[in-house]
Amino acid sequence: MIDMYRNVKVIIHGGAGSALQDRGGLEAVRQDLHRMVDQIYQRAQAGAKAMDCVVYGCQLLEDAPRFNAGYGSVLQSDGQVRMSAALMDGQAQRLSGVINVSRVAHPIDLAAHLQSSDDRVLSDVGSMELARELGLPLFDPITDLRLREWMQERANHFQRSMAGVVAEAADPHARRGTIGVVVRDENGHLAVGTSTGGKGLERIGRVSDSAMPAGTYANGHAAVSCTGIGEDIIDECLAARLVIRISDGMAPEVALAKSFAEATANQRDFGAIGLTQGGDILWGKTSDVLLAAYHTGTTLGDTLDQPQGTQTGRISA
Ligand code: GLY
Numbered sequence: 001m002i003d004m005y006r007n008v009k010v011i012i013h014g015g016a017g018s019a020l021q022d023r024g025g026l027e028a029v030r031q032d033l034h035r036m037v038d039q040i041y042q043r044a045q046a047g048a049k050a051m052d053c054v055v056y057g058c059q060l061l062e063d064a065p066r067f068n069a070g071y072g073s074v075l076q077s078d079g080q081v082r083m084s085a086a087l088m089d090g091q092a093q094r095l096s097g098v099i100n101v102s103r104v105a106h107p108i109d110l111a112a113h114l115q116s117s118d119d120r121v122l123s124d125v126g127s128m129e130l131a132r133e134l135g136l137p138l139f140d141p142i143t144d145l146r147l148r149e150w151m152q153e154r155a156n157h158f159q160r161s162m163a164g165v166v167a168e169a170a171d172p173h174a175r176r177g178t179i180g181v182v183v184r185d186e187n188g189h190l191a192v193g194t195s196t197g198g199k200g201l202e203r204i205g206r207v208s209d210s211a212m213p214a215g216t217y218a219n220g221h222a223a224v225s226c227t228g229i230g231e232d233i234i235d236e237c238l239a240a241r242l243v244i245r246i247s248d249g250m251a252p253e254v255a256l257a258k259s260f261a262e263a264t265a266n267q268r269d270f271g272a273i274g275l276t277q278g279g280d281i282l283w284g285k286t287s288d289v290l291l292a293a294y295h296t297g298t299t300l301g302d303t304l305d306q307p308q309g310t311q312t313g314r315i316s317a
Helices: 023-045 050-063 107-114 124-133 144-155 230-236 238-247 252-265
Strands: 009-017 083-089 094-101 179-184 190-196 216-218 222-228 270-276 281-285 289-295 300-302 311-315
Touching: 009 023, 009 050, 009 270, 009 281, 023 050, 023 179, 023 289, 023 300, 050 083, 050 107, 050 179, 050 190, 083 107, 083 216, 094 107, 094 124, 094 216, 107 124, 107 190, 179 222, 179 270, 190 216, 190 222, 216 238, 222 230, 222 238, 222 281, 230 238, 230 252, 230 270, 238 252, 238 270, 252 281, 252 311, 270 289, 281 289
Parallel strands: 009 222
Antiparallel strands: 009 179, 009 289, 083 094, 083 190, 179 190, 216 222, 222 270, 270 281, 281 311, 289 300
């Protein structure tokens, strides 16, 4: 018999935003997400701790150029990539992260290193100094596609306020979106990680939600990672809001419904994924699409075919 408190669960996301126009593009995203959620699940199933599985999962997604984190991050207004990432250990209730780091392949590795540090969230200069101290090789995360997109915006005199957070499939290579991973390991411990290249085209110094409790939060009861417009996520304090509602005894589906109804009333544009200690898989969105996939312990599923607009889901343990 499956012990529901020991059954491994995984949910990941690769962004939220406007609808994908092309079915082929959607299927390519689905294949990527399913492959990666299964790789993370297999690692957790082999006995790895939730924190290690989350770091591993974030690395996989940071390496995938179709997602807006690590390699393939969108460029800021000045044509540079600055990435942010956070990691939170639910059992220890401890968050660490980096804000606006450049020239590293895996911002999540810096967040992981900072878990045992006295100073646990570092901004640009400090993050890059840490990368140097750790001897991380210099890495250029700018892809040709991202550079071309930025050059096009430049030619158009930067009419748009940000890059699209989810790709339009007119360009089959263009896929964008913050990434996130939530795992409950075989000991029932929760962990969450989020990594992003930001909104794209933002002002220098703009701070993403991803390395704040608004975008990444966990305790012993629940863990949540958010994606979408960072300012909207910060204004709702979405990840912490969901986790604390569940910790205070609100049923997970009620916490989701209430939080996303409030967000809809406030015209927010975002999505979130999460897990509870009891093994419920959670997701919600106000945006057209949420690119999320999950492993229940027996089956793989995703949110890619959900109708546009506000939707929430709970797959019970
Ligand atoms: N959610 C990612 C960002 O807005 O930076």
